[in-house]
Amino acid sequence: MTDVIRTSITESTQKVFGLSTEDMPAVDIQFTPDITMGDYAVPIGFVLAKKLRTAPDRIAQTIAQNLQGPFRAEAVKGYVNVTMDDYWWLDRLSQGFISYPQYSGKVLVEYVSANPTGPIHIGHGRGAVVGSVLANLLDRVYDFADSEFYVNDAGEQIRKFCKSVEIRIRELKGEDVELPEDAYHGDYIVDIAKSILDRYNWDTLSEEEQWNVLWNDAVDMMRKWHKETLEKLSVTMKVWTSERLIRQEGWPERAIQLLQDKGYAYEKDGALWFKSTLLGDDKDRVLVKSNGEYTYYLVDIAYHMEKIHRGYNVLVNVWGADHIGHVPRMNAALTALGFPDCLTVVLVQTVRFWRQGVAVAMSKRKGEFLTLDELIDEIGKDAARIMFITRSVDATIDFDIEGAKQKAMDNPVYYIQYACVRAKNILTRTDERQFGSSLGFDPHERTLLRLLNAFQERMALAVRKLDPFVIESYAWELSDAFHKFYQFDRVIGSEYENARWQLVERFTQVMEELFTLLGIEKLERM
RNA sequence: GCGCCCGUAGCUCAACGGAUAGAGCGUCGGCCUCCGGAGCCGAAGGUUGGAGGUUCGAGUCCUCUCGGGCGCGCCA
Incomplete structure (x- = not known):
């Protein structure tokens, strides 16, 4: 402005x-x-x-x-x-500062998409928070933005997961069975096994019925667990898309057909290949294996086709940096299908966890990890959310778990919330304030004013970079400016009370909007 | 070997190609008779890994190089 x-x-x-x-x-x-x-x-x-x-x-x-x-x-x-001029600032104050750049497009933000074979761990947490903030932001900037979780409820990992539950069930029933090395070893598998035994008279079920129970109920329990964990972190998915459904509805076949029609598919060594090298990939990719099975890649192409079919034209995927190799392939596929430039992948760098100087191994199979539930319980939802977005998505985060627990109060979220609490405190104390006529903004007030005035361009920057860190650091800078203003400029009873009161009110409005975007709580007291 | 990310204060990280490179944590020293001290002020701490180049101007862009991370399957 x-x-x-x-x-x-x-x-x-x-x-x-x-x-x-x-x-x-x-x-x-x-x-x-x-x-x-x-x-x-x-x-x-x-x-x-x-x-x-x-x-x-x-x-x-x-x-x-x-x-x-x-x-x-x-x-x-x-x-x-x-x-x-002071009167220009006063005019800006009366107008308010919250306005967003406007783009046209129907956005789907897909994130987390953890396999339903284990709990959500803190490694997923970063993607979850990044995705949810981006969805909040893009919803205000585009026509709308929806959040989506892609459930990989088909395939080899799920089969292994069901097998693991089955073994635990037999174990609970007194059989002498051994859990294979490559099975899932976490305690939660035992819990699921118990829960299934509570619900079903296991021995009366046929082998096929048993498998259906595992395939449906066990996976469903994991999905519910994921949903609960995410909601504890204020991450709400609008859509949960099932890989099984994508397959059942025939999307892979449609994708193959389309790629063949456009001349991008060929057969070699008994497999069906996608000529992705024509579109910037470094080698061609297999769509259908020589044994007739679909690759994960093909199903993913099909899934993205289905997203577009649902009417979305701006696709944002939040992926861990270890999926970097998948990006050119996905872009190649969407280009081949006739939708170039519609997918943006936000690559979120890894979070490495340390405990007393030792890296914490994160192994799902062995069941060794710090779960997101545990982290939220220990440091709180708001502190956990901020933790993941006080660094740009490009930066790897080194995170000392013990230190974070001990120094939870150092978390920037309290600095931000405290500024807002102080501001609100002034507003609630000045019901019958004087309308002073003195005008003239000092450096502390001007610092705050020009920051508030930057709202729209900061949001535009956040959209351009697709990084919640931009929003978080904006909130921090505003809080910094406010704390300094608060320290030096008294509001109540001041001859500048009228203008300062408006400044505090506008600050509060902007901060509350940022809190909504960031998914953290607006507090009255701390 | 190839591709991407990173390298900035003791540690963790900022800085649309712009002025004197900034915060937090840690260290040291100050500030409440006054809207909440979860705050504020100050000190100390830097050859922005290194070498060239582009230009009025480079932490930022280009080339090379050194170091760290991730990825390079008919896995998901």
């Missing part, structure tokens, strides 16, 4: 230097490094120096002298520094 500066600079520059619209470079408006230098800085002199063959400081000076607008302008080196 700095269009007034951009317009003014553009007009003035064109007039003074006789530049046409095409000759006019993009006007970049940034924060001054120090608020005492002004609210905004425009490095226009540097940009035009070559074209005009004039020194940057001369250009900036000339432009600054000829600027017209609700601000004071001053040239420093090649910069034009701009300080907005």
Whole structure:
């Protein structure tokens, strides 16, 4: 919301230097490094120096002298520094700051998508939080955005999982059976086995019926568990899509047909291949194995086809960085199917966990992991959520579990929430406030004002980078500015009470909006 | 060997190609008769892994190089 500066600079520059619209470079408006230098800085002199063959400081000076607008302008080196008039800020305050860039598109954010063969562990947590914040954000920016969990309830891992439950059932019934090395060893398998024995008269079931129970009930229990865990983390999925259904509804066959029709499929060595090298992949990929089974890749292509069929045209997938190799393949497939550029994969780097300097092994088979449930129980939902997004998705997180528990109070979430609590406290205490007439914003107030005023462009940046970290750091910066304002500027009883009260109110509104995006609680007291 | 991510303060990490590279944690020293001290102020701490290049300007872009992570199946 700095269009007034951009317009003014553009007009003035064109007039003074006789530049046409095409000759006019993009006007970049940034924060001054120090608020005492002004609210905004425009490095226009540097940009035009070559074209005009004039020194940057001369250009900036000339432009600054000829600027017209609700601000004071001053040239420093090649910069034009701009300080907005107090009444302009007051006007911005009365309008409010929450507005989003608007794009057209129906968005589906797919994330977590853990196999229903074990509990959700903290490694999944990062993707869960990143995905949910992105869905919240994109829902405000696009036509709408839905969250989806893809349940891999078909395939080899599930078969192994069911087998593991079955062995535990037999064990519970007194049989002397041994759990194979490659089976799932976690205690939860025993719990599921017990629960199934509670519900069914196991021995009276035929072998086929038994397998159906495992295949349906055991998997369903895992899915419910996943849902509960995610909801404890304020992660709500709108859609749970079953891989089995994708297969049953014939999507893989449709995908094969389409790829064949478009000339992207060929047979070799008894298998059906996708000519993905035509579309940027480094080698061709198998769609149907020589034994007739579909590859996971084919089913995934089919799944994405089905997403598009449901009407989504902006697909966002949040994947762990270990799936990097899958990205070019997926893009190649969607391009082949006629939907280029519709998928964006957000790669979330790994979270490595340490306990007293030793890396914590995360093995699902052996049942060794810290579950997300345990983490949430230990440090709380809000602290857990923030933990995963105080780093950009590109950065690996090194996370000391013991340290995090001990120093839970150092979590930035409390800094943010505390700022909001302080602000609300002022608002609730000033029911019969005086409407003072004094006007004039000091550096602490201006720092807060220009940050609030950056709401829309910060959200645009978050969308561009598809990174919740942008939102979290914005919330942190706002809180930082607020704490400093709070420390130095008294609101209640001040001669500036009216303007300051509005500032506090707008701050609270923006923060609550950010809390909603981030999925953390708005507190009245702490 | 190839592809992607990362390398910045003691540690964990920021910084749309812009001014004096910033926070948190840790260390040291200050601030409540005053809207909540879960806060604020200050000090110490840096050759942005290294070498070239691009340009008015490089932590950021390009090339090379060193170090760490992940991935390179008719697995999922």
